[in-house]
Amino acid sequence: MAIVYTLGRGLYVNMTNRCTCNCTFCLRNKTDHIGSAGRLLWDA
Secondary structure (H helix, E strand, C coil): CCCCECCCCCCEEEECCCCCCCCCCCCHCCCCCCHHHCEEECCC
């Protein structure tokens, strides 16, 4: 589980994994990783 990951020159913190995954811009529908996080932490 990646809690902190980098993307470009930014540093991001994943505070929680609780969401409905229904946003039109949700990355969960397009990829299983982002930046240095490798696999994102959901199995939903």
